[in-house]
Amino acid sequence: MKQFTRLFTELDATTSTNAKVEALQRYFAAATPADAAWAVYFLAGGKPRQVVNMALLAQLACEEAGIEAWLFDECYQAVGDLAETIAHVLPQAAETSDVGLAVWIEERLLPLRGLPPEAIAPRVRAWWRELDDMGRFLLTKLVGGGFRVGVSKLLVQRALAAHAGIDAKRVAQRMMGYTDGKVMPSAERFAALVAQVEEGATERADEGQPYPFFLAHQLDGTAEVFASRLGPVTDWQVEWKYDGIRGQVVKRGGRVWVWSRGEELVTERFPEIVALAQPLPDGTVLDGEIMVWTEEPEGPGRPAPFSLLQQRIGRKTLTKKILADAPVTFMAYDLIEQGGVDLRELPQRERRARLEALLTGTRLKLSPIETASSWLEFAQRRAQSRDLGVEGFMLKRLDAAYGTGRTKADGLWWKWKIDPMTVDCVLVYAQAGHGRRASVYTDYTFAVWNRRPLDKAEVDAVLEAIARKEPPQPGALQLVAFAKAYSGLTDEEFRQVDAIIRRTTIEKFGPVRSVRPSLVFELGFEGINRSTRHKSGIAVRFPRMLRIRHDKPLHEADTLAQLEVLLGAGR
Amino acid sequence: MKPGDLVVQRPEGLYCPPGDFYIDPWRPVARAVITHAHADHARMGNGHYLAAAPAEGVLRARLGEIDLQTLRYGEAIEHNGVRLSLHPAGHVLGSAQVRLEHGGRVWVASGDYKVAPDRTCDPFEPVRCDVFITESTFGLPIYRWTPDEQLFAQVNDWWSRNVIAGRASVLACYSFGKAQRILSGVDPTIGPIVVHGAVRPLNDAYRAAGVPLPETRMVTEISDKAELRRALVLCPPSAVASTWLRRFGETSTAFASGWMQLRGARRRGGYDRGFVLSDHADWPGLLGAIGSTGAQRVIVTHGSVPVMVRYLQEQGLEAEGFDTEYGDDVVEADQAPQEPQAATGEGG
Numbered sequence: 001m002k003q004f005t006r007l008f009t010e011l012d013a014t015t016s017t018n019a020k021v022e023a024l025q026r027y028f029a030a031a032t033p034a035d036a037a038w039a040v041y042f043l044a045g046g047k048p049r050q051v052v053n054m055a056l057l058a059q060l061a062c063e064e065a066g067i068e069a070w071l072f073d074e075c076y077q078a079v080g081d082l083a084e085t086i087a088h089v090l091p092q093a094a095e096t097s098d099v100g101l102a103v104w105i106e107e108r109l110l111p112l113r114g115l116p117p118e119a120i121a122p123r124v125r126a127w128w129r130e131l132d133d134m135g136r137f138l139l140t141k142l143v144g145g146g147f148r149v150g151v152s153k154l155l156v157q158r159a160l161a162a163h164a165g166i167d168a169k170r171v172a173q174r175m176m177g178y179t180d181g182k183v184m185p186s187a188e189r190f191a192a193l194v195a196q197v198e199e200g201a202t203e204r205a206d207e208g209q210p211y212p213f214f215l216a217h218q219l220d221g222t223a224e225v226f227a228s229r230l231g232p233v234t235d236w237q238v239e240w241k242y243d244g245i246r247g248q249v250v251k252r253g254g255r256v257w258v259w260s261r262g263e264e265l266v267t268e269r270f271p272e273i274v275a276l277a278q279p280l281p282d283g284t285v286l287d288g289e290i291m292v293w294t295e296e297p298e299g300p301g302r303p304a305p306f307s308l309l310q311q312r313i314g315r316k317t318l319t320k321k322i323l324a325d326a327p328v329t330f331m332a333y334d335l336i337e338q339g340g341v342d343l344r345e346l347p348q349r350e351r352r353a354r355l356e357a358l359l360t361g362t363r364l365k366l367s368p369i370e371t372a373s374s375w376l377e378f379a380q381r382r383a384q385s386r387d388l389g390v391e392g393f394m395l396k397r398l399d400a401a402y403g404t405g406r407t408k409a410d411g412l413w414w415k416w417k418i419d420p421m422t423v424d425c426v427l428v429y430a431q432a433g434h435g436r437r438a439s440v441y442t443d444y445t446f447a448v449w450n451r452r453p454l455d456k457a458e459v460d461a462v463l464e465a466i467a468r469k470e471p472p473q474p475g476a477l478q479l480v481a482f483a484k485a486y487s488g489l490t491d492e493e494f495r496q497v498d499a500i501i502r503r504t505t506i507e508k509f510g511p512v513r514s515v516r517p518s519l520v521f522e523l524g525f526e527g528i529n530r531s532t533r534h535k536s537g538i539a540v541r542f543p544r545m546l547r548i549r550h551d552k553p554l555h556e557a558d559t560l561a562q563l564e565v566l567l568g569a570g571r
Numbered sequence: 572m573k574p575g576d577l578v579v580q581r582p583e584g585l586y587c588p589p590g591d592f593y594i595d596p597w598r599p600v601a602r603a604v605i606t607h608a609h610a611d612h613a614r615m616g617n618g619h620y621l622a623a624a625p626a627e628g629v630l631r632a633r634l635g636e637i638d639l640q641t642l643r644y645g646e647a648i649e650h651n652g653v654r655l656s657l658h659p660a661g662h663v664l665g666s667a668q669v670r671l672e673h674g675g676r677v678w679v680a681s682g683d684y685k686v687a688p689d690r691t692c693d694p695f696e697p698v699r700c701d702v703f704i705t706e707s708t709f710g711l712p713i714y715r716w717t718p719d720e721q722l723f724a725q726v727n728d729w730w731s732r733n734v735i736a737g738r739a740s741v742l743a744c745y746s747f748g749k750a751q752r753i754l755s756g757v758d759p760t761i762g763p764i765v766v767h768g769a770v771r772p773l774n775d776a777y778r779a780a781g782v783p784l785p786e787t788r789m790v791t792e793i794s795d796k797a798e799l800r801r802a803l804v805l806c807p808p809s810a811v812a813s814t815w816l817r818r819f820g821e822t823s824t825a826f827a828s829g830w831m832q833l834r835g836a837r838r839r840g841g842y843d844r845g846f847v848l849s850d851h852a853d854w855p856g857l858l859g860a861i862g863s864t865g866a867q868r869v870i871v872t873h874g875s876v877p878v879m880v881r882y883l884q885e886q887g888l889e890a891e892g893f894d895t896e897y898g899d900d901v902v903e904a905d906q907a908p909q910e911p912q913a914a915t916g917e918g919g
Contacts, residue, residue, distance in 0.1 A: 012834065013844050067712055068885070074878050075713045080835050088713035088832065432812060511812070511841035 003031050004039055004101045005134045011043075011151055020151055024159030028194075034102035037190035040160070044153045046179035048105075050145030051112040052120050054082050057144050060121055061086040064128065083144060087137035090128050097130035106184075109142060153179075154264050164194035172265045173208050173257070208257030208265070210248040211285060211336050211344065215406040216394060216413035223379040230375070230395065230414075237348055237398050238370045238378060240390040241415055242331055243306045243527065243541075244291030245313070249273060249330055251280040252340075260290070269312065272323075273330045276364050283340030284358070287402075288332040288367065303389040306541060307529040332359060333367035333394075336402055344402035351402065378416075385418045391526065392417040420524030420542075421566050423448065423558045424549055426479055427519045430501045431512045433486060441501045441513070442494050443486040444545075446523055447479035448536075449559045459555040467506060467516050480560060482536035485523060488545035497548070520552040521545050528566050538563050577653070577671045577678040578704060578870075580893050585680065585704070585872075589673050590653035592621075594680050597896040604655070606682025607666035608633050609747060611897045623657045625693070626665025628776035629747060644693060660684035661695030662850050663748030664777055670698050679864060680704040683897075685849065686856040687716060690755040691748075691782050695852075697863035704893065705861055707874030708851040709829050716829070716853045722846060723756040729825065729844055730761050734801045739819040743808040743842070744827040746770045748850050750805045751777045751784060753827060759785035763798055767806035767815070790818060811842075829853075861888075873897040 010023035024043075028036055042048070062072050067089060079085040099108075108127070112120055124143060128136050141147040154168075157175060161168035174193050183189070221229070230236065246261035256277045258267045267274060270290060277286075292304040292312070308326045315322060335355040336344055343351055352369075359366045370393070372378045378393060385392050395414040403413075429445035453459045454477075462477050472478035489497065497519065504516040524546045531539035538560075578585050584596030584603075592602035599616035606612055608622075608629040615634055622630055624641040631639070642648065644667070647656040657667035662683040669680040679700040686695045716722075726742070733740040744750050746769040754764065754774070766774060766787045778784055793799055799819050810816060811824055826842045829849025837845035852860060861869055861883070868889040871879045876892040883890035 013837065016843070019843070065712060071712060071878065071882060074875075075711050078711055079713055079833055084834055085713060088715070092715060508812075 001101055001104055001131065001135055001138070002096070002098045003027060003035065005132070005138060007039065008138060008149060009134055011149055015150075017155060020155055021159045021162065024151070024156065025163050028160065028163040032100060032102070033187035033190045035100045037185035037187055038101045038105050040156060040175075040190065040193065041179055041185040042147060043149055043151055044156045044175065044179050046181065046185075048109070048142045048145065048147055049113070050143070051109065051115075052117065052124065052143050054144045054146075056117055056121070057086060057124065057140055058082060060125060061089055061128075064125055065089040065091060083140035083146070084137050086140050087133050090136060093129055093131060095130070096132050096135070099130075102187075104139075105142075112143065160194055164196070166194070166197055169209065170197065176208070176257075176265060176267065207252045207255065208250050210250055210257070210259040211287075211342075211402075212404045213246060213248070213261050213287070214334075214403045214413060216415040217406065217408070219395065219414040219416045223375040226375040226379075233372060233375060233378065235398055237352060237396045238372070239333060239367045239394045239396070240370065240385070240388065241392045241394045241417065242289040242291055242303055242367075243389070243391050244289040244303070244309060244331070247273075247288060247290040247330065248336075249277045249280075249284075249286045249288070249332075250337075251277050251284045252282050254282065256280075258290070266290075269315065269318070270328050271318070272328050276330060276362070279362055280358070280364075281339070283337060285335070285337035286330070286332045286355075286364070287334035287336055288330050288365075290328060291331055292326050293329045293331075293365070305389070305529050306527060307531070307539065329365055331365045331367050334402060347399045347401065348396050349398040382416065382418060391415075417526075420526055420544075420546075421528060421540075422522055422524045422546060423562065423566070424520055424552055424556070425483070425523050426517045426554060426557050427497075427501075427515065427521060428479055428481055428517055429512055429514050430497075440494060441498045442489075443484065444497075444521075445481050446483050446485065446521060446543075447481040447517075448563060449557060450478050450480050451561070452559050453477055453555040456553065456555050463517060463554070466514075469507065479517060480536045482534065482538050482560075482563065483523060483525070483540045483543045485543040485545050488524075489548070493548060517554060520549040520554060520557050522547050522549055528563065530567065536560065536563075538567065575674070575676075577673055577676060577702070578680060580895075585893065585895070587653060587671060590651045590655070590671065592650065593617075594669055595682065595897065604657075604669050605630065606660065606669060606680070607663055609663065609683065609745075612682060621655075623659075623665050623667040625780055626667070628779050629664055629773060632772045632776045633747070644696075658696045658698050659693035661686060661689060661692060664692045664751070664780060664782060666692060668696070668698060670700065676701050678702045678704070679866075681706055681860070683708070683851060684860065685852045686860055687719065687852075689719075689752055689850075691751045691777060691784075695860065697860065699865050701866060702868045702870065703861060703864045703866035704870045704872060705857065705879075706851065706897070707857065707871045707876055707879040709849065709853050710857055710871070710875030710879040712854045714829060714832055714849075714853045715855060716847060716849060719756060722848055723758075726753070726756070726825075726827075726846055727758045727761060729823070729846075730757065730803050733823045734762050736823075737800045738821040738823055739800055739802050739804055741804045741806065741811060741816065741819065741822045741824045742827055742846075743806060743811045743824065744848075745850075746807050747773045749827055749848065750774070751782065752850070753805060753848070754784045754787065755782070757785075757803060762801035762803060763788060763793065765790050765793065765799070765802045765804045767804070767810050769807050769810070770805050796820070 007023060007027040011020050014020060058072060062069055075089055076085045127139055131139060157168050157171045161171045171193060248259045250257040256274045258270050258273050260266045292308040293301055294304045295301040312326050312328060332355060335351050335358060338354055372381060382392055393416040395416055397412045400412050425446040425448050427444050428447045430441040431443040433440055433442035458477055501513060501515050504518055505513045506516055507514045523543055525540040525543040527541035529539050530537060578587055583593055583598040583600050585594040592604055593600045594604045595606055595612040596603050597614060601618040603617040603620050605620055605622040608626055613630060620637050620639045622641055624643050627641050642657050644657060644659050647654050652673060654672040656670045658670055660666040660668045660682050662685055666682060668682060671678045677700040679698050681704060683706050684695050688694060730740045744753060750770045764785060764787045774784055774787060823843045825844035825846055826840055827846045827848040829847060829851060830836045831845030832847045869883050870891055870893050872893045872895045880890045880892050
């Protein structure tokens with residue numbers, strides 16, 4: 001447990017993904033395979049089942065610490081986490097043991113299941129006595145349920161891959177089903193995760209291997225420029241650009257794998273796609289978009305806002321409700337393997353023809369091809385993008401191969417996105433960035449007025465109140481924060497804004513500073529939705545700073561009502 | 572408050588009516604007894620100051636030219652019929668408990684104190700009394716400190732690992748007390764130690780008072796960038812958010828404070844590491860200190876006042892609270908002077 005405790009402490013202490021991967025690698029190098037097997041299980045999201053309820057554990061801790069319930073409650077108020085409160089109030093262990101994680105789980109915790117509370121209590125009490133603070137915290141989380149740690153499955157896979165010197169995608173495949181709780185983690189299972197790859201031998205776990213994604217370049221400019229740059233429209237396959245998650249669906253040997261663009265295996269999160277892809281013949285790989293589709297009784301339906309899909313991302317357990325509220329589908333737009341043969345060298349038009357034939361009769365969606373007689377006409381059609389719930393057009397050369405990554409060597413894809421929505425808003429909070437931007441204030445929170453200010457004098461009065469740290473009166477003119485952004489400015493501009501932030505700081509809350517509002521920014525974003533999680537009631541997607549509006553006085557910044565207008569347009 | 576109490580609350584601070592003087596007043600008064608030189612306890616503008624002799628250097632470093640009278644620990648004086656002596660509080664260099672004796676009653680005001688050993692100041696001395704005025708900064712059972720040797724092993728380990736990774740180890744801490752305690756505890760063979768301009772005058776005062784500290788340098792005294800990447804850097808928290816830090820290149824940041832005991836505080840702070848290092852007594856320390864005075868009446872100041880009062884009452888003691896203005900602004904007081912300099916990159 002000591003090694004695992006140290007690992008947890010290190011993971012908990014940092015927000016740097018590199019530091020996390022380093023800590024994981026150190027752990028995998030030092031731990032026994034049996035312990036590492038369980039560590040991977042918990043870190044990758046495997047849930048320990050609650051065997052004792054937290055109220056009983058709290059009561060036990062009070063007895064053990066010799067304190068009254070009211071004092072424990074006071075402590076809990078200060079700590080904010082029951083398991084951590086318990087860990088801190090217990091008297092220091094005289095001597096700590098070093099029993100491995102696997103023994104802890106297999107010989108101690110799992111046998112607790114089904115025991116009556118009076119049989120569990122003395123054991124938990126004895127275990128607390130042999131652990132330090134962090135060890136007790138983890139034990140309490142493990143027996144009380146609610147164990148969480150700040151690493152993603154992807155990060156664990158990256159660390160395992162680096163530890164074993166193999167490809168992370170391979171680890172991802174080997175890890176399929178590792179945390180579903182059907183088979184217990186064991187030294188053998190861990191060894192299989194990190195086993196060296198034998199030349200020529202096909203691993204069963206390799207079956208689901210995806211292809212590297214082919215990525216598009218950003219296209220900017222007017223329709224006139226396009227004609228000279230792209231040539232005739234008839235050389236191109238034009239499709240809508242969807243606002244979902246890019247994904248590959250792999251069907252081989254009777255099984256389906258779903259990969260997201262981050263080369264993360266997401267099969268378990270999207271059971272609908274598995275069902276849709278099951279009838280495909282073996283040796284098929286589709287490229288397309290994972291998205292939520294709103295069905296309409298008449299007509300083809302339309303893409304749902306990205307926020308719905310977002311509700312599905314990160315969910316480990318899919319309830320009936322979430323499956324019904326946000327049903328996911330797969331919009332296929334390319335076929336990169338058929339009959340087990342790699343099709344990437346075939347021209348776009350040939351792959352498209354095969355894709356259309358393949359999908360006939362299945363319930364998978366086929367990304368429709370849009371046609372027009374000129375780029376100008378496409379430009380006009382593109383203006384409808386927001387009404388249709390898409391982000392613009394994708395342009396794919398009909399003679400292009402399916403390339404690797406963002407290359408122009410093998411073929412060419414362009415994304416021709418709609419111009420972002422823009423709002424003029426006011427900088428109200430700032431936070432220092434990370435890495436290269438550490439100790440420079442680069443992460444900003446922006447606000448708009450709750451209503452149109454009458455004049456500059458009214459705005460000045462509000463600014464004075466902010467400087468005096470007075471909370472706004474309900475209903476009175478005030479700035480409402482609605483978005484955070486940290487990109488779009490040059491280093492020099494960041495330096496200027498950083499200096500202004502330091503000069504106009506009102507208060508500091510940890511790493512965040514509130515400032516006396518003085519700067520107006522033009523903020524661009526790709527989408528806008530209602531949100532119950534934001535005070536403004538609005539969430540914007542991909543916000544970025546387009547420019548600093550030194551020319552704009554604060555009272556001319558935009559209002560909530562203007563966001564509402566965009567909200568209407570974004571539907 | 573009862574008639575005849577030796578210490579009462581007044582808007583200016585804690586007041587001794589028969590002696591006609593204040594203890595750590597937060598508004599200017601004619602006569603002030605100062606328990607220690609932290610900014611929330613030792614303020615500018617008082618007419619006459621009385622403090623423990625070892626506090627003289629740090630007090631003068633912080634308050635400049637003041638009318639200061641000092642007493643050796645244990646040395647007693649009479650003032651308006653009140654017999655007054657100062658006793659080590661173990662908090663920082665020169666920190667003292669104030670013992671007052673008048674009309675056969677003994678009161679002790681603790682100021683801030685800790686009972687754990689500290690190489691940079693005299694250890695806390697339990698003083699028998701009828702009434703004990705105690706601080707309660709960490710007055711909850713969740714606060715239990717790990718022994719210094721374990722703690723400094725953690726700091727040394729973090730620093731060594733950063734040296735290997737080629738990044739500076741920036742440890743934010745109070746300039747006065749905490750910084751010197753860290754200096755006296757870390758292993759100076761790991762790499763060079765750099766201190767911020769706010770820390771240096773206090774180091775000088777400690778050294779002048781005979782407290783051995785390892786060699787420290789200012790950042791301007793190091794020209795080799797590679798040296799900086801091996802360095803342990805001690806600075807006030809404000810410097811971590813300032814441009815001063817940029818010259819070190821890649822860094823790992825940490826904060827040394829008792830508040831780092833809680834995971835939430837560690838995560839909110841935005842530091843890479845939190846070391847649980849406090850100049851105050853933890854829960855067992857507070858209870859042990861209160862018990863060792865033999866006091867039957869306890870008055871609780873700054874911190875977890877209601878909790879401590881209720882707990883002590885349940886233990887059969889007479890307990891009440893005083894409203895003071897200590898403790899809230901320690902961090903601010905420590906960092907405020909650096910802020911304008913840091914903003915222009917001249918933090919030195």
